[in-house]
Amino acid sequence: MEPTNRQATSGARKLFRDLDSLKGKGILTGQHTQTLKMEEIEEIRKVTGKEPALRGFELLAYSPNIRYETGDEACRTEIDENKDTIEQALAFGRDGGIVTFTWHWFSPIGGQDKSFYSRNTDFDPEKVLEEGTPEREAFYRDMDVIAGLLKPFLEEDIPILWRPFHESEGTWFWWGRKGPAVAAKLFRLQYEYYVNQHHLNNLLWVWSCPAKEGYPGDDVVDILSCDLYLEKGTKTDYAEAYETLRAIMGEEKPVALAEVGIIPDMEMLEKSRVPWRYYMTWSKEFVLTEEYNSHEALRKVYGSAYTVKEPWNR
Numbered sequence: 001m002e003p004t005n006r007q008a009t010s011g012a013r014k015l016f017r018d019l020d021s022l023k024g025k026g027i028l029t030g031q032h033t034q035t036l037k038m039e040e041i042e043e044i045r046k047v048t049g050k051e052p053a054l055r056g057f058e059l060l061a062y063s064p065n066i067r068y069e070t071g072d073e074a075c076r077t078e079i080d081e082n083k084d085t086i087e088q089a090l091a092f093g094r095d096g097g098i099v100t101f102t103w104h105w106f107s108p109i110g111g112q113d114k115s116f117y118s119r120n121t122d123f124d125p126e127k128v129l130e131e132g133t134p135e136r137e138a139f140y141r142d143m144d145v146i147a148g149l150l151k152p153f154l155e156e157d158i159p160i161l162w163r164p165f166h167e168s169e170g171t172w173f174w175w176g177r178k179g180p181a182v183a184a185k186l187f188r189l190q191y192e193y194y195v196n197q198h199h200l201n202n203l204l205w206v207w208s209c210p211a212k213e214g215y216p217g218d219d220v221v222d223i224l225s226c227d228l229y230l231e232k233g234t235k236t237d238y239a240e241a242y243e244t245l246r247a248i249m250g251e252e253k254p255v256a257l258a259e260v261g262i263i264p265d266m267e268m269l270e271k272s273r274v275p276w277r278y279y280m281t282w283s284k285e286f287v288l289t290e291e292y293n294s295h296e297a298l299r300k301v302y303g304s305a306y307t308v309k310e311p312w313n314r
Contacts, residue, residue, distance in 0.1 A: 001254075003222050007201045011157035015098065016204055016222060019254050019277045027269065028098065028278035028308045029301065030054035031287065032259070035081040036088060040287045047295045048302035051310040054098040054161075056280050057089040058082045060116065063106035064145050065138070070112035078114070086149055093158035097310060100161035100206070100258075100280065103146070107174050108138035118177040126178045129185055143190060147198040154202045163258055164190055166208040167227050180214020191220040208258040210244050218250045223277070225258035232292055237268040238276065261286050263293050266304040 002008070003016045022028065029052040031040050038055075045051055061082040068076060093099045104116040111121030127135035153160055168176035168183030175183045187207060194200045207216055208225045215221070224245050230236065238257060245255050257264065257279035264279055286292045301307055 003204055004220055005195050005201055009157045009159070009202045012159040012202045012204055015159040022277050023275040024273040026306050026308050027276050028053045030056065030278050030280035032056035032102065032280055032283045034283035036084060040283050043288055044298060044302070047298050050302040053308050053310045054100060054278055054280060055092055056100045056102055057085045059085065059101050059103040059146065060106065061085070062146060062149060064142050065108055065111070066106050067112060072113055075114050090152060090158070093153060094156065098161065099158065100163060102166065103164060105142070108142045109134060116173055118171055118174050121174050123174045125175050125182050125186060140193070143193060147194060147200060150200055154200055157202060159202050159204060161206050161223065162203040163206040163208050166258065168209045168214055169211040180209050180211040183209070184214045184216040187216045188220055206256065206258060210241065212248045215248045221253060223254045223256050224249060225256040227259035228257065229261040234262050235265045235268065236262065237264055237272045237274050239272055239274045242274045242276065261292050263297060263301050266301055266306050270306040
């Protein structure tokens with residue numbers, strides 16, 4: 001199996017093949033980091049003596065249309081805490097770590113406070129699909145800015161698990177306010193622009209939405225994923241979620257748990273062999289407290305022979 005982009009770099013091809021080879025044999029451990037301090041990684045190291053193979057980094061602070069004057073203290077703090085994540089991700093990637101980016105994209109026009117939320121902006125994603133609109137112009141302007149920031153990864157052939165327009169099954173983010181089918185079209189626009197114009201051939205394209213009507217297509221999706229936040233205390237291998245995703249694909253793709261609150265149970269997963277290639281636990285309280293994942297659960301995960309820890313790709 002190969003990436004959808006025929007011009008994919010050797011690094012991107014290798015990562016894709018390595019992920020594909022894990023099918024039913026193991027799962028990559030992953031953790032999102034919320035701040036430059038990366039407290040989540042330190043906590044996992046302290047509790048387990050190990051580190052996740054995959055780290056998630058946030059790009060929200062690089063959004064071109066951040067309007068500081070409209071943001072409350074929480075908004076300004078989150079922006080400040082996420083500055084310079086590109087440099088952190090570069091350092092991690094240079095050391096052989098697996099990088100994935102989440103971009104809570106402040107709306108390209110207008111908005112206030114955390115304008116990646118639909119409630120804080122009237123930005124209409126459907127207008128992006130119309131030629132000549134201000135929304136489309138701003139959309140491409142923002143993409144150009146982020147493409148420039150991603151170029152150093154391309155120059156060093158550091159592959160990126162690129163996951164734009166996540167969770168479009170809901171309407172809480174502006175890109176999902178008109179439904180997953182519109183978000184899927186935005187995904188396709190970005191794919192074509194980044195591949196054909198910016199030649200970001202180190203990106204592996206991750207679509208994170210379980211809605212069949214919003215699937216962008218086998219020709220532009222490398223990895224199909226979903227974001228799931230289950231009840232505290234749940235033990236699961238997420239088998240039902242896998243079946244939902246498998247029904248969406250025309251041809252079989254690698255699948256991932258792009259965001260979870262509850263880490264999958266490795267004893268269950270080792271028995272069922274549901275072919276998740278990686279999971280990524282969300283940040284802050286999902287790992288810094290035992291409210292969702294206990295220290296005992298972390299030690300079981302990072303002590304399991306079924307999980308892949310750092311430094312897998314070095």
